[in-house]
Amino acid sequence: MFLGGGMPFPTLDPDQDFNDFNFSFLWDPALQKGPTELQLLKLVHEGRAGRRHALAEFADAMYFSLRPQAFDAYQRFHGPVGFGHSEWFYAKLDHFFQLLLYDSLQVTGIVNDKLVYKTTDWPVEEGFTIIGFNGETIQPEQIEEAIGPGHNVCREWLDVAQKVTEHPENRLKAAQEWLTDHRAKNPSTSSRASGWAKNQERDQIIRNCLDRGMERGEICLELDKRTIPTLSSLQAKGFHRWADGWINPEVKKSIQTLFSKVLLRKRPVNPPTVSE
Secondary structure (H helix, E strand, O other): OOOOOOOOOOOOOOOHHHHHOOOOOOOOOOOOOOOOHHHHHHHHHHHHOOOHHHHHHHHHHHHHHHOHHHHHHHHHHHOOOOOOHHHHHHHHHHHHHHHHOEEEEEEEEEEOOEEEEEEEOOOOOOOEEEEEEEEEOOOHHHHHHHOOHHHOOHHHHHHHHHHHHOOOOOHHHHHHHHHHHHHHHOOOOOOOOOOOHHHHHHHHHHHHHHHOOOOHHHHHHHHHHOOOOOOHHHHHOOOOOHHHHHOOHHHHHHHHHHHHHHHHOEOOOOOOOOOO
């Protein structure tokens, strides 16, 4: 994350542990656990199929997972992290919106002794495993401008889940219109100096490099040229240069996962920012 001039603030880079770390009173009144990313996707699908209570469960998970108590619990399980509840709130909220907007599932399985990848939806064929999902995404700054950590209200999460579900022809537009309406009703919500700016620059560089057919190792060198901070998970292991992380088998997978996520995100492409 970058807060203007000076040193970059530690960046929150969601991984599977982060995506699966949720709480829900409806799932567990003791708030010891909650739905995983896959279970949240299933709730969205069930809501689209007409099971309205599934959307209530999804909204309940949003509310309890966005609270400061959830962030504190995450730190107890995974150790102190280099970001605060505000960063947790926005990264979690971005993830929940991605789930509401998913289009299809990525699955893999063995067919005739060959590994097969394909896109599908529920129900998933027997023998196939879900490895990810596709869908449109909202610009993070639009979320920040409309909602603050003090606006964590379960009934509003249910409202947006219902609005998005009711417009299968254009879920992205429905979510954006809900955010615009929410911002108009809550004028006290101020736009922060965008904490996503550095991530957007990083992702745009990666996207442009991939479009040019550059090798992954070359992209890492490009990120280093641009002095883009490495993932927080890499920094925690002492890797502050992308190129160093790429040649280390232990952390290379994290960089590969980031590249894959950037490829899947359907965001507007800006003019190339690759250095000469």
